[in-house]
Amino acid sequence: MIVTLPLQRRPSLFRDDEPVVTARSLLPGANVPRFGDTRCWDFNGVLKKAANIAASGWKINFSLELEDPYWNLLAREFIMLSFNPRHRQVLKSGVVLERAGDPRTLNHIASRLRTAARWGRERGLSAYPDRWRVEDLRQRIADLAATGIAEGTVKGHVGTFKGLAAAGSALSLPWPAEDPWPGRSARSVARDTRNRSVAKLSTPAVPPQTWFPLIRSAWAYIHEFAPDVLRADRRVSELLAVAGSSTVGIDARLEEWLADLRNKVPVHPVTSKRQTPQVNWNLLLLLLGIDASTSANAFSRGSHASKRRRVLVLDAAAAGRITTHALTGELRQVTRPDGSTGGWHPGLERRALNDLKTALRDAAFVLVVGLSMMRDSEIHEILRDPVVEHYSTPAIASTKIKGTTQRPGKHWWITEPVVEALAVAEAISLHPERIFSPVTASKQDGTILGVRMLAAFVAFSNANRARTGLDEIPTTYIRPHMFRRTMAMLTDQFPGSEIATGIQLKHIAARAFANATTQSYAASDTEWVKYLEGALDNVKFRKIKDLYHRHTEGEEIGFGPGAERVKDAFDQIAATVKARNGDARTAETLLRTTRIHIRFGMLNNCTADHANPVGAVCLENAIVPEGHVGPLDERCRPDRCANSMIGPEHLPIYDSHQRKQLQIINSPSTPACRRDLAERELEITRNVLDLAGQPQ
Secondary structure: OOOOOOOOOOOOOOOOOOEOOOOOOOOOOOOOOEOOOOOEEEOOOOOOOOOOOOHHHHEEEOOHHHHOHHHHHHHHHHHHHHHOOOOHHHHHHOOOOOOOOOHHHHHHHHHHHHHHHHHHHHOOOOOOHHHOOHHHHHHHHHHHHHOOOOHHHHHHHHHHHHHHHHOHHHOOOOOOOOOOOOOOOHHHHHHHHOOOOOOOOOOOOOOHHHHHHHHHHHHHHHHHHHHHHHHHHHHHHHHHHHOEOOOOOHHHHHHHHHHOOOOOEEEEOOOOOOOOOEEOHHHHHHHOOEOHHHOOOOOOOOOHHHHHHHHHHHHHHHOOOEEOOOOOOOOOEEEOOOOOEEEOOOOOOHHHHHHHHHHHHHHHHHHHHHHOOOOHHHHHOOEOOOEEEEOOEEEEEEEOOOOOOOOOEEEEEOOHHHHHHHHHHHHHOOOOOEOOOOOOHHHOOOOOOHHHHHHHHHHHHHHOHHHHOOOOOOOOOOOHHHHHHHHHHHHOOOOOOHHHHHHHHOOOOOOHHHOHHHHHHHOOOHHHHHHHHHHHHHHHHHHHHHHHHHHHOOOOOOEOHHHHHHHHHHHHHHHHHHHOOOOHHHHHHHHHHOOOOOEEOOOOEEOOOOOOOOOOHHHOOOOOOOOOOOOOHHHOOOOOOOOEEEOOOOHHHHHHHHHHHHHHHHOOOOOHHHHHHHHHHHHHHHHHHHHOOOOO
């Protein structure tokens, strides 16, 4: 029983033996904490926990400043009010607070009260908040904002102070009763404190210089290296399944094994510390059907029989019958940075398998988080057999955690690399349900963190790149939610993709385009803008270079006035190359320096100069949007414009369109207005075909 504090105005609403969880689904055999527990409330085994939350995140520790009886009781009462709004005594008190979703929220509340108590002591205020003023609470928020912490963190502290003021009548200990910010939301207060007039998404994108080598390395481990690792793992399991602990008859087994010249002595890979191959005695025992972990060492130096066996094995090794690939056979061949070719790993032995399986699990996580737009929590909730068909497309079936209490099932569309990554992760996982779990059987109750998996894979890939031949991954700041932001931004670069992005992000509301969050996720990133512009320029140059080679070989590259200008430019380059006795490199240099403007399109190519689009029909009598540079695509007239270039690849489209319009015109059921439109379309199409000299 807690002794009543002198400063208590009334008895607490809650009894000491009161369970701290009401009106929530409990796990079987739950041991629910009680209100009178003053040191810790442990919700592990009580409430369902997301797979990516550590056990410590499901505990509320009343430590440090909250060990003080005043702050301890105040924190426990406020947490009870926030966590159990439907409690009989809470309803009777008339206090209505925003409901805390899960124990992590309660942890945040305890942390805010703990830091507030520490701040008050450092500022020389009263030891207890019964004498604090609302000005003190405002100053606390101002001091927090001055440290530069995130707006969301400031908002949480403001919300806690406002909640304490609202709960004053239900608290047994005094707290400043006045709301420090009446009529204003916590979001508004935090934003004004930090002088932000517009809320922006703070999640950065993964830099392109990190994104590409990271995704490529993860794919290499999943697609190229995983078959070797899984084959070695299966071989170990097969050997352990038939291995015994007795060494009886080992001499006969060894002689029979050595008599088969196909058998080679397993040796440890050569390293910087071990320059000569050494026999892997434990693996040799396993190949002979004996589990070294449960038997005596049959190759020790202690007995005459053991020494004789060692001599037989060492003689075979000296004769060249050795291998570092006893579990796998030859490994996948790669080209290394120094130009040499060989296996991607020096030798898969049992002690290396755990590290490699961990690397494969982390690589699978990289591909899933990088290419699916799933949240970290949603990935950790993926169960076995996760790939399903959703609207005739492969998808991951998992659980949506954020913003929900019912844990609804959702689907995320995926591509084949993600399907393969999930299959590898599932093959490695030892957990009975989840596919992302620790790779050792003794740690299946542990929680693996997405942040650590990303960092571990980067470090592992970089440490072994001299052997694997993979590119170095810059060790920049990366977090799982940054990949979601990056993929949303990349998909938005393609026309009409925002709705699909919103669906995949689970941000679809009444109208997809009204959702500000989806648009924030898809907003351009400065580094990616530079990269994408450069990538587009490179693609365009490759197409121009292809046109040049086709033109010099006598092929037709296009029709119309725009095409004639491009041909003239190509002829001048070819003449210059010939005059200089140049080669293909000279031609490429001239192509890069010559001002050849081509925008490749589906219905034609535009050769207008963006800086000076003379003759562009699309700009005639047009209202050009502010900031726009160059032609207006939606007003393009391929049949009339002096900048139009009709390529051979466009002609089948116009030919098909001509036949379709004739079909509409000749149909007696076509309305007059629709026939007039078809006749105008037919005229445009025939004009285009006339430019190409095509028969009508």
